[in-house]
Amino acid sequence: MLESLRGLGYTTAAALADIVDNSISVGATEVRLNFNWNGASSWVMVLDNGWGMEDSELESAMRLGDRNPLEKRERADLGRFGMGLKTASFSQCRRLTVASVKNGATSCLRWDLDALAAKPDGGWLLFEGPSQGSESYLAPISQMKSGTIVLWETMDRIVTDGYTSDDFNDLIDRVEQHFAMVFHRLIQGPSARLKILLNGKPVVPWDPFMTGHAAKTWDSPIAKTATQSGIVEVECHVLPHRDKLTPAEFDAGGGPEGWTAQQGIYVYRNERLLVAGGWLGLGQGRAWNREEAYRLARIRLDIPNTADAEWKIDIRKSTARPPVSLRPWLTRLAEDTRERARRVFAYRGSPAPGLGGSSVEQAWRVEHSKSGARYKIDEKHPVVSAVLGGAGELLPMVKAMLRVVEETVPVQRIWLDTVENKETPRTGFLGEPPEKVVAVLKTIYADMVGRRGISSDSAKKMLAVTEPFQNYLGLVAGLPDEPAQDGQ
Ligand SMILES: Nc1ncnc2c1ncn2[C@@H]1O[C@H](COP(=O)(O)OP(=O)(O)OP(=O)(O)O)[C@@H](O)[C@H]1O
Numbered sequence: 263m264l265e266s267l268r269g270l271g272y273t274t275a276a277a278l279a280d281i282v283d284n285s286i287s288v289g290a291t292e293v294r295l296n297f298n299w300n301g302a303s304s305w306v307m308v309l310d311n312g313w314g315m316e317d318s319e320l321e322s323a324m325r326l327g328d329r330n331p332l333e334k335r336e337r338a339d340l341g342r343f344g345m346g347l348k349t350a351s352f353s354q355c356r357r358l359t360v361a362s363v364k365n366g367a368t369s370c371l372r373w374d375l376d377a378l379a380a381k382p383d384g385g386w387l388l389f390e391g392p393s394q395g396s397e398s399y400l401a402p403i404s405q406m407k408s409g410t411i412v413l414w415e416t417m418d419r420i421v422t423d424g425y426t427s428d429d430f431n432d433l434i435d436r437v438e439q440h441f442a443m444v445f446h447r448l449i450q451g452p453s454a455r456l457k458i459l460l461n462g463k464p465v466v467p468w469d470p471f472m473t474g475h476a477a478k479t480w481d482s483p484i485a486k487t488a489t490q491s492g493i494v495e496v497e498c499h500v501l502p503h504r505d506k507l508t509p510a511e512f513d514a515g516g517g518p519e520g521w522t523a524q525q526g527i528y529v530y531r532n533e534r535l536l537v538a539g540g541w542l543g544l545g546q547g548r549a550w551n552r553e554e555a556y557r558l559a560r561i562r563l564d565i566p567n568t569a570d571a572e573w574k575i576d577i578r579k580s581t582a583r584p585p586v587s588l589r590p591w592l593t594r595l596a597e598d599t600r601e602r603a604r605r606v607f608a609y610r611g612s613p614a615p616g617l618g619g620s621s622v623e624q625a626w627r628v629e630h631s632k633s634g635a636r637y638k639i640d641e642k643h644p645v646v647s648a649v650l651g652g653a654g655e656l657l658p659m660v661k662a663m664l665r666v667v668e669e670t671v672p673v674q675r676i677w678l679d680t681v682e683n684k685e686t687p688r689t690g691f692l693g694e695p696p697e698k699v700v701a702v703l704k705t706i707y708a709d710m711v712g713r714r715g716i717s718s719d720s721a722k723k724m725l726a727v728t729e730p731f732q733n734y735l736g737l738v739a740g741l742p743d744e745p746a747q748d749g750q
């Protein structure tokens with residue numbers, strides 16, 4: 263059975279997080295993880311300053327299923343199944359030693375799968391004290407009044423054939439990233455209640471919601487709903503578009519798995535992250551996938567540990583499923599957030615023309631019909647209508663030209679470029695120097711005021727609501743009152 267339990271499917275990072283959960287549940291304010299490379303004899307240690315265990319408590323802790331999952335737990339307890347310490351450890355190592363000190367008394371017990379396998383009829387032997395030669399690993403505990411060390415040795419699932427110290431270092435990086443994410447709320451801020459050190463280096467939190475970033479697009483008000491198993495709290499976020507972030511911020515914002523994978527709902531239980539994104543099987547008709555266009559949508563969802571059964575929390579603390587009764591509510595909130603995020607993605611962080619109450623004169627119209635969409639130039643756009651009005655005998659040619667432009671919109675190319683670059687192509691003078699915008703503005707302005715006799719004040723007002731100049735209000739306001747006659 264112990265061998266079978268090794269296959270629960272933990273990653274090393276998730277297994278270590280399960281060990282640290284225990285430390286947090288027993289009031290630890292500091293957890294130190296040490297990774298020591300020594301080939302097949304490498305070892306990992308988790309040391310916490312929680313309240314520790316006495317002999318009998320440690321003996322119980324080493325038992326599988328030592329607590330009934332139906333039991334009510336302390337509000338801040340991150341445990342549920344009475345399994346994690348054992349299942350997480352065995353998923354990575356064959357020897358698990360736990361030493362704990364409480365009220366000055368130290369106890370130490372050890373599971374050793376190799377020793378058990380060597381004597382199949384010997385019963386469930388739990389050994390006392392560290393393995394021979396490993397005594398020094400437990401030295402830190404002798405200086406503590408209370409606390410616990412969890413020691414993993416014979417890490418056969420980590421140090422496999424051909425595994426090198428480089429791989430071990432990569433593993434440490436992955437654990438660091440995972441911890442920065444799953445414990446970010448516990449280790450964040452000056453009054454953080456927990457400090458996690460990885461080989462002596464503090465883990466820096468990764469906040470999926472970029473709280474406090476100046477370019478943050480949108481935060482919803484906090485929504486709460488009462489369920490039979492406690493209160494569920496949701497806060498929806500739309501993150502800033504790439505254009506509003508520095509390359510370093512964009513890189514960091516993507517998180518361990520990158521922007522597309524990290525979109526969606528973040529489920530926290532007692533402020534510890536269980537699920538980092540994805541749409542939890544929600545959707546209208548078909549379940550939503552993680553798609554590029556929605557990558558700026560991230561939703562914080564908090565559940566209490568009284569909701570474990572209803573949310574189908576698993577032993578690894580890496581899945582959660584919303585109860586059926588909450589799905590319509592969550593779907594509504596998520597749909598609204600996704601739509602907002604899609605607009606920010608599509609319009610690269612600028613307000614979408616024609617949205618948000620202001621009516622902007624658009625240059626393009628989309629005609630939807632049964633057979634699909636067509637893109638048409640809007641003849642009401644002030645610049646287009648001015649050209650048509652002043653075209654004279656050229657009018658048929660100008661119309662023919664517009665039709666050619668409409669019929670050759672490079673939609674396939676745009677679509678491919680969007681997919682390949684994970685970004686919509688640049689439009690609306692994005693990234694162009696202001697002179698280029700001003701040059702075009704002046705030409706149009708001169709025609710409005712000079713040829714058509716519109717007052718300079720009205721002309722500016724019109725330009726301020728004309729695509730794409732609605733994003734350049736400063737440049738519009740800066741146009742001279744008397745335009746140059748040649749339009750330059
Ligand atoms: N670092 C620790 N310090 C003090 N007590 C601990 C520590 N780790 C584990 N324990 C005790 O051992 C018990 C068993 O831990 P284990 O992780 O196996 O189960 P759990 O945390 O109760 O539930 P889950 O299976 O959901 O993690 C805990 O309930 C706790 O009482």
Ligand SMILES: [Mg+2]
Nearest residue numbers: 284341346347
């Ligand atoms: Mg646990």
